[in-house]
Amino acid sequence: MEVHSLQNQDIDLLNELQPADWDDIRPYFYYYTSSNFCNPIKISDGGKTVAVGTIIKHQDTAWLAHLIVHTEYRNQGLGKMLTNALVDRADPKIFKTIYLDATDMGYPVYKKVGFEIEMDYMHLDGNLLNLNLKNPASVIPFEEKYRSEVMELDRITSGENRELIFRDHLKSSLLYLSDGIVRGAYFPGFFDRYIMADLPEAGTELMKLRMRVKNTTKLPIKNQPGIDFLLNNNYKEVRRSKRMIMGTKREWKAENNFNRISGGLG
Template sequence: MGRHIPVHDIPTTLRLLTEKDVPAAMELSTQAGWNQTPEDWRMLMRFDAKGCFGVEVNGRLVATTTLLCYGRQLAWVGMVLTRVEWRGRGFARSLLATALARADQLGIATVKLDATAQGQPVYEKLGFRAEQPVERWFRDGSSQTMEKTVSETLNRPCLDLDSKAFGTDRSHLLYELAKRSAISSSTTEGYLFSRPGRVSDYVGPCIAKNRENAQQLIQALIRDSPGGSWFWDIVSRNSDATSLAQDLGFKPQRRLLRMVRGKELNGNDNHIYAIAGFELG
């Protein structure tokens, strides 16, 4: 794949990303202040090599967008990034159009994303509509890097619980995340993943049948990592998750808007105590 985009006669190419692009992609996400690590980028490319797109100008990667497909029911758009000096030239829109064309070709009924305020008008023009706010909460600490200490493994009850909460099967993603996450628990009542981030460690995904189960999981994680700082992303419809974050010493840091294109697709937000990531759902 590779096609030229006319930008004032500057050599510009829209193409698929490869693992060789990870350092340049990290420059983009770091410039934006995001929490992704090189392994986050590699996982996206492993998940779907044909769903990671970039714009190259004079041989340099200047913009990205990713599309993760969860079967044929749902696709998730993420990592919509453009270098500051190249913004306002339509690169993000071209990448999004390419990603959405792929989703349409695959017959995917629903596409979702978590939009920043800056990106929201672009997404609206592409047919996205508001679903609900998603908030990032933060708990300060020493920012030490967590170590992966897997105490449990994924099992069928855990995957079934996740599918019902999320609205579709994303076991492929969970297996990928499990390779580099600590799984604090994996039972019929709930599970919790946690993983390292560039800025802070990350709480999520966490699926639990009630607040008490979620509290046991997340409280134990924080207790076992006494000096760490954490990001925790919460869907606004789960008020129990918000109150739990407050009780555990987290503070709201930023708010995005979850948007949807196509058919409505909902699971059970009351069981989603932490999402997997803005770029993952």
């Protein structure tokens, strides 16, 4: 078994590793290979790709994402090998905290490597809904003058400096303003359509926009206003996943996250 960097030409063949209940993984890996803050890798057996994953690096934190082992190669220690190889790509002098979102299958592996549970994400499904906004004038397209407010809101929400990953998505975002202040933001083109807000009404109003085009939601279990809003609109909990951490614990606002970016970014 050998560990190598994943290349663009490898990606189209990843359908052999595609988990049945996940979105197509290939667009994600094209993103990883084209982003200088990501280090996607593969484990090969005689030229065959049998495991893949990536590490996504922010200023001083990192996330592991899309760790997948071929079904024919499971229970052979490849999950642990893959996880360790990714962790080793984060200089501990720089990246004090590493996160990941664990499925039930991956959780025992990550626990053995040294990750701890921080919080659960709740996954809910429902129907597409076309709900009217209470005050349509409160939602506006992104304007450059609000850039610093948006990034500060994400810093408070995530506890991380994630400015690099937002540079291609700010211009397509929608902002929720209250008294001229940014209280929420929705990123309709960013993976799972991230929503953050430090005002519950801002979060639920932006959720209305997302619910018109997406009927699955994933958010931290500590965001009670968001969960209540979904349940009141006939969404149902379908499963949970575990947000796990290795290293320094950080202050972040789970209640501000009304839909995460993705399993690999929180």
